[in-house]
Amino acid sequence: MPSATDSANRNRFWTAFGPGLLWAAAAIGISHLVQSTRAGALAGFGLSGVILLALILKYPFFEYGPRYAAATGSSLVEGYRRIGAWALCVYLAITLLTAGIIQSAVVMFTAFLVGFTFGLDWSLPVLAGVVMAPCVALLWRSRFHGLDLCIKGTLLLLAVSTVVAAAVSLPRADLATIAVWPGDLIGSAVPFAFLLALAGWMPSAIDISVWSSL
Numbered sequence: 001m002p003s004a005t006d007s008a009n010r011n012r013f014w015t016a017f018g019p020g021l022l023w024a025a026a027a028i029g030i031s032h033l034v035q036s037t038r039a040g041a042l043a044g045f046g047l048s049g050v051i052l053l054a055l056i057l058k059y060p061f062f063e064y065g066p067r068y069a070a071a072t073g074s075s076l077v078e079g080y081r082r083i084g085a086w087a088l089c090v091y092l093a094i095t096l097l098t099a100g101i102i103q104s105a106v107v108m109f110t111a112f113l114v115g116f117t118f119g120l121d122w123s124l125p126v127l128a129g130v131v132m133a134p135c136v137a138l139l140w141r142s143r144f145h146g147l148d149l150c151i152k153g154t155l156l157l158l159a160v161s162t163v164v165a166a167a168v169s170l171p172r173a174d175l176a177t178i179a180v181w182p183g184d185l186i187g188s189a190v191p192f193a194f195l196l197a198l199a200g201w202m203p204s205a206i207d208i209s210v211w212s213s214l
């Protein structure tokens with residue numbers, strides 16, 4: 001029989017694991033569902049090096065948010081305020097400029113997927129409302145606890161489906177297209193603007209570190 005200490009350790013592990021899973025879920029969006037699949041269609045594995053480089057370069061920024069919160073007991077937003085009101089205003093301006101665009105893009109894309117999957121010919125705004133309603137209800141009623149449980153189940157499903165998809169597709173994939181840098185693909189098969197967007201949003205924007213510090 002497991003002891004009370006073992007149960008407490010498991011509970012602490014899952015409690016600490018929750019914010020990391022929320023971060024991972026927040027990163028999954030257009031960058032993974034649209035841009036990465038488009039990159040594969042355009043260049044096979046030719047852009048894998050670009051994605052790996054983006055992950056390496058961004059990792060210190062992603063790590064700093066929770067480290068700062070653990071060390072100081074406050075979020076990066078409070079840290080910006082300590083620097084000065086100007087720093088907080090700059091972050092507010094960035095948030096206002098990007099939040100609406102990101103939210104709209106993710107909701108519209110999800111709404112389109114719902115309509116396509118279930119064969120619904122409803123208008124996109126109606127489908128978007130259908131997508132948003134349960135999300136609002138979940139946060140209104142259960143707040144963080146409900147979101148935490150929902151995210152863990154969703155990410156488990158995504159992880160299993162990703163492994164299955166990889167197992168099915170890898171035997172037919174052209175692994176010879178793997179490259180450290182796309183080189184000749186830029187400007188021909190892959191537009192440079194798309195390359196910037198792929199690197200900028202993979203796995204997510206840097207300001208997600210502020211969210212994880214909260």
